[in-house]
Amino acid sequence: MTFFTRWGQALIAPRAAMARADDDPLPGRPASDLMRALALVLVVAHTRELVAAGWIATRLGVKAALPALTSAIAATATWPLVFTLVATLVITTAAGRRRALGRDADLACVAALAPTLVALVASTIGKLVPLGAVGRAVVLAVALGAGAVLAVHAIVVARRRTP
Amino acid sequence: MIGVGSQRAGWAVLAIAALALAINIVWIVSHLDWLRPLESGQVAPPLALPRIGAGGALSAEPVTLEAARGKVVVVEFWATWCGPCLQALPAVDRAARDWGDRVEVLAVNVDDPARARALFDERGWSITLVADAGDAAARYGVHSLPHTVVIDRAGVVRLVVSGRRAGAVEGAVERLLAAP
Numbered sequence: 452m453t454f455f456t457r458w459g460q461a462l463i464a465p466r467a468a469m470a471r472a473d474d475d476p477l478p479g480r481p482a483s484d485l486m487r488a489l490a491l492v493l494v495v496a497h498t499r500e501l502v503a504a505g506w507i508a509t510r511l512g513v514k515a516a517l518p519a520l521t522s523a524i525a526a527t528a529t530w531p532l533v534f535t536l537v538a539t540l541v542i543t544t545a546a547g548r549r550r551a552l553g554r555d556a557d558l559a560c561v562a563a564l565a566p567t568l569v570a571l572v573a574s575t576i577g578k579l580v581p582l583g584a585v586g587r588a589v590v591l592a593v594a595l596g597a598g599a600v601l602a603v604h605a606i607v608v609a610r611r612r613t614p
Numbered sequence: 615m616i617g618v619g620s621q622r623a624g625w626a627v628l629a630i631a632a633l634a635l636a637i638n639i640v641w642i643v644s645h646l647d648w649l650r651p652l653e654s655g656q657v658a659p660p661l662a663l664p665r666i667g668a669g670g671a672l673s674a675e676p677v678t679l680e681a682a683r684g685k686v687v688v689v690e691f692w693a694t695w696c697g698p699c700l701q702a703l704p705a706v707d708r709a710a711r712d713w714g715d716r717v718e719v720l721a722v723n724v725d726d727p728a729r730a731r732a733l734f735d736e737r738g739w740s741i742t743l744v745a746d747a748g749d750a751a752a753r754y755g756v757h758s759l760p761h762t763v764v765i766d767r768a769g770v771v772r773l774v775v776s777g778r779r780a781g782a783v784e785g786a787v788e789r790l791l792a793a794p
Contacts (some may be wrong), residue, residue, distance in 0.1 A: 459623025495631045498638035499649060503755065515651075517757035518776060520656075562745045568627060574633040578641060 454487055461564045466603045469608040472561045473554055477595065478522040484537065489528050496574035513608035530594065535563045538602045546609035556607055564603035566594035568606045650773050652755045654672040658765045659753040661689070663722060663744035670728025677744050682718040684767050686790045688783060690741075691751055693725040694733055696780060699760040707739040709784050717792055722746050724756070764792050 461468040472481045494501070500523035508516035538559035543550045573582065573590040582590065619694050641775035642649065648749045660678045670698070679687060690706055691700035703721065710719040719741040723730035754763055757776070764773035764786045773786040 453624065455628045456621050457624070458627050459625070460620035462616065462627075463619050463623045481750060491631055495635040495638065495776070499634060499645075499723035500757075501644050502642055503649045503651075503757070506649055507755070507757075510651045510653065515776075519755075522757050543766075568630070571634060575637055576632075578637055 454484055456486055458488060458564050458568070461561050461601065462568065464465040465561075465565075466608065467603070468561055469558055469604045472607050472610060475557070478557060480555055481557040483533070485560040485563050488564055489531060489600070492567060492571045492574070493523060493527040496571050496578075497527060499578075500526075502533070515566050526574075527570075530591075531563045531567045532600050534566055534595070538562050538598065538605070541602060542605050542609055545606040546612070549610055549612045550613065551609075554612070555605075558605035558609060562598050562605050565597035565601050569594035569597055595608045619716060619730050629775070646752050652763065654772055654774065656771050658687075658689075658763070658769050658771050661720075661750055662719065662748075663750060664721060664747050666727045666731045666734075666743045666745050668731065669698040670726070670731050672727060672745055672747060675790045677720060677742060679769060680763070683769060685715070686713075686717045686767060686787055686789060688717060689722060689763040689765065690719065690755065691722045691724055691746070691754065691756045691759060693723065693759055694729045695725060696759040703739060703741075704737070704776075706783070707741050708740045711740070713787065713791070716768075717787055720744055722750060724751050724759070729745065764790070766793075 457468065457471075460471070466547070477479070500519055503533065504516045504519035507519055535556075536559075539556045541599075542558055542562075543552050543555040546555060569590065573594075576582070647659075658679055662676035663678075664674070664676050667673055687708070687756075688710075690699075690703070692703065696698075703774075706719060706721070710717060712717075721739075721741050721743050721747070723743065724746045729744060730745070733739075751761075754761070755774075761779065762773070762775045762783050763771060764783060766772050767790070772790060773783065775782055
């Protein structure tokens with residue numbers, strides 16, 4: 452099962468993806484997947500910023516390139532990581548006595564794959580057409596909505612977990 | 615158990631990623647000038663920025679670099695949420711009053727024209743307030759704020775400063791004004 456297949460499963464069969472993540476003999480793999488997804492988004496959606504940072508580093512030094520690089524990383528990772536943190540807290544709280552923080556964080560990482568894909572799509576569209584304030588608000592709402600749906604599936608799986 | 619649907623969805627994600635990369639590569643190839651770091655000695659990229667009027671309304675007639683040719687120009691990129699920008703702007707405004715007509719100072723707001731106008735009115739700053747309604751920040755390589763560019767009378771960039779500058783901008787302008 453490839454990384455992309457696991458990402459696809461999270462999108463179209465979220466309950467199965469959550470159950471699989473919860474039973475995975477390799478705890479932490481969903482977190483690895485999320486990191487890979489963020490790295491992919493950084494490279495394919497913020498290519499121009501990375502090229503600009505590389506060019507600045509070549510001409511003006513690494514220190515001068517840091518703002519461009521950190522800006523690209525922050526644009527990629529901030530919202531998915533904030534979502535993951537909040538989703539972990541929500542899932543572990545909602546799991547009640549079945550809570551297992553590490554597993555709940557894994558489930559939150561699976562849930563974060565949906566907003567990460569929305570961010571990728573929105574970033575791509577935004578490169579072609581300026582989104583504007585309304586467009587960005589819609590993207591944020593869609594991303595959070597998609598993530599929330601997956602988080603609900605995560606809660607259901609966590610509450611059915613065998614203690 | 616992984617269904618065919620999941621595999622197809624995975625391929626779709628991969629296709630979206632490939633499309634995003636392709637779009638970015640095409641953009642990079644066609645906009646190399648925009649990505650080149652702005653350095654002292656380069657001709658300043660053209661600017662056409664609308665003034666921010668009452669209530670954040672943008673003027674139809676833009677402020678251009680061409681119109682300021684013959685003057686030293688200071689382009690100050692800033693945002694209303696940017697603390698260091700708000701600390702730097704009073705000094706820029708005071709210096710602009712001292713320089714008078716010899717220097718054109720453009721405060722380019724990159725976030726919220728209405729809040730920017732309200733802030734300028736509240737604090738009584740008189741430098742020219744314009745909005746980045748297009749790609750000015752991208753063309754000037756703005757990756758952090760404040761970001762200041764000093765342009766000489768011939769339209770050539772003489773100083774690029776990101777972040778705190780401790781008098782560097784004022785010094786550069788004074789040197790340009792003192793030059794024949």
